[in-house]
Amino acid sequence: MTTTAIQTECAESQETRILPLLNPRTRARRDVSKRIDNIPLLYAEMEGEELDRRITAARETLGDRVIVLGHHYQRDEIIRYADYRGDSYKLAQIAAARKEAEYILFCGVHFMAESADILSGAHQKVILPNPAAGCSMADMANIAEVEECWEILTGMLGDDAGIIPVTYINSAANLKAFCGEHGGVVCTSSNAPKIVDWAFKQGKRVLFFPDEHLGRNTALHYGVPSEQMVVYDPKNPLDFDDAEEQIEHSRIILWKGYCSTHMRFSVEQIAKARVDYPGINVIVHPECRHEVVEAADYYGSTEYIIQQIEQAPAGSQWAVGTEINLVHRIAQAHPDKFIFCLDPIVCPCSTMYRIHPAYLAWVLEAMVDGEVLNQVSVDDETAYWARVALERMLTLSA
Numbered sequence: 001m002t003t004t005a006i007q008t009e010c011a012e013s014q015e016t017r018i019l020p021l022l023n024p025r026t027r028a029r030r031d032v033s034k035r036i037d038n039i040p041l042l043y044a045e046m047e048g049e050e051l052d053r054r055i056t057a058a059r060e061t062l063g064d065r066v067i068v069l070g071h072h073y074q075r076d077e078i079i080r081y082a083d084y085r086g087d088s089y090k091l092a093q094i095a096a097a098r099k100e101a102e103y104i105l106f107c108g109v110h111f112m113a114e115s116a117d118i119l120s121g122a123h124q125k126v127i128l129p130n131p132a133a134g135c136s137m138a139d140m141a142n143i144a145e146v147e148e149c150w151e152i153l154t155g156m157l158g159d160d161a162g163i164i165p166v167t168y169i170n171s172a173a174n175l176k177a178f179c180g181e182h183g184g185v186v187c188t189s190s191n192a193p194k195i196v197d198w199a200f201k202q203g204k205r206v207l208f209f210p211d212e213h214l215g216r217n218t219a220l221h222y223g224v225p226s227e228q229m230v231v232y233d234p235k236n237p238l239d240f241d242d243a244e245e246q247i248e249h250s251r252i253i254l255w256k257g258y259c260s261t262h263m264r265f266s267v268e269q270i271a272k273a274r275v276d277y278p279g280i281n282v283i284v285h286p287e288c289r290h291e292v293v294e295a296a297d298y299y300g301s302t303e304y305i306i307q308q309i310e311q312a313p314a315g316s317q318w319a320v321g322t323e324i325n326l327v328h329r330i331a332q333a334h335p336d337k338f339i340f341c342l343d344p345i346v347c348p349c350s351t352m353y354r355i356h357p358a359y360l361a362w363v364l365e366a367m368v369d370g371e372v373l374n375q376v377s378v379d380d381e382t383a384y385w386a387r388v389a390l391e392r393m394l395t396l397s398a
């Protein structure tokens with residue numbers, strides 16, 4: 001069976017998209033400063049082969065002083081340099097365990113690099129090649145909003161509120177610190193059932209942020225009925241009839257946040273895949289809407305998706321509901337299976353896509369020269385409490 005090349009029509013998958021201001025007119029203007037946004041012009045304009053040569057040479061010079069971690073959503077041009085690749089959980093574990101490297105070069109997004117900084121040793125430096133690589137879902141909850149939510153909920157429920165805050169790892173360090181300080185915990189898509197199970201046993205209800213969908217999918221897996229779930233919209237807190245009553249009866253309060261990539265997958269796409277390819281296996285990420293997860297055959301983290309397809313027999317067919325770089329890579333790795341993305345025009349995760357080889361070459365060559373660029377460093381107090389929540393997660397999921 002041959003593998004169909006998977007195409008995306010999304011403009012963001014074009015190489016030039018992440019290296020800003022490269023059209024001739026703006027380039028001429030920017031020549032004056034010799035920098036393009038946050039990357040020197042020299043690197044922004046470098047050809048792929050030259051970048052590869054420089055990255056390889058810098059890595060050879062640095063040797064064991066640097067380890068490169070790559071999230072599964074990174075493009076091939078980056079993932080090929082990763083010493084370790086993984087889902088968010090696996091990369092957090094590696095960051096916590098590999099204490100010997102002086103530099104952890106994190107090819108992922110900001111919240112992952114923050115977690116690595118919190119879990120790594122004080123002597124280690126975590127570098128995010130492009131500081132603009134964030135996560136739009138993580139940005140859907142900030143500390144002021146979470147504190148306001150906490151006040152509203154505890155105000156309604158009184159001393160007996162019994163709320164355990166659980167933050168998805170896709171969140172800023174100060175939200176993890178909030179959870180650490182309030183008896184809560186961090187979870188990832190791979191350990192959410194275990195973590196939420198623990199949280200339910202600690203209190204009366206869970207406040208889950210920032211992903212409404214992972215929270216709902218996990219709570220349903222645990223057996224919580226929909227009537228005991230309340231959606232909290234930080235832009236419009238509990239602005240509906242009988243909010244107080246619903247909160248009182250709630251087992252889980254779901255923050256209204258989402259991943260725009262995973263929101264693209266639909267039940268209709270799954271139905272079409274089943275008509276077009278009878279017997280197909282459908283596998284999706286738990287950031288998808290509940291109806292999509294329910295209509296799929298399997299769901300789980302990026303690592304889980306890779307493993308399931310790897311273990312499947314030759315000739316099996318897979319429709320996958322997650323980010324396109326990963327789907328491409330799995331399809332290329334298994335030419336004996338038929339693998340395609342559920343959404344024919346899905347975009348790459350646009351923020352993950354901001355890590356380009358030009359940034360890698362730039363920060364690695366600076367390291368060789370003894371200069372640390374784009375370090376992600378969480379302040380001590382935030383790191384202390386965030387570590388409590390992250391280490392609690394690592395212990396619970398071990």
Ligand code: 13P
Nearest residue numbers: 087088089188189301302
């Ligand atoms: P995983 O932990 O499954 O890799 O998911 C990370 C993520 O950000 C998905 O959007």
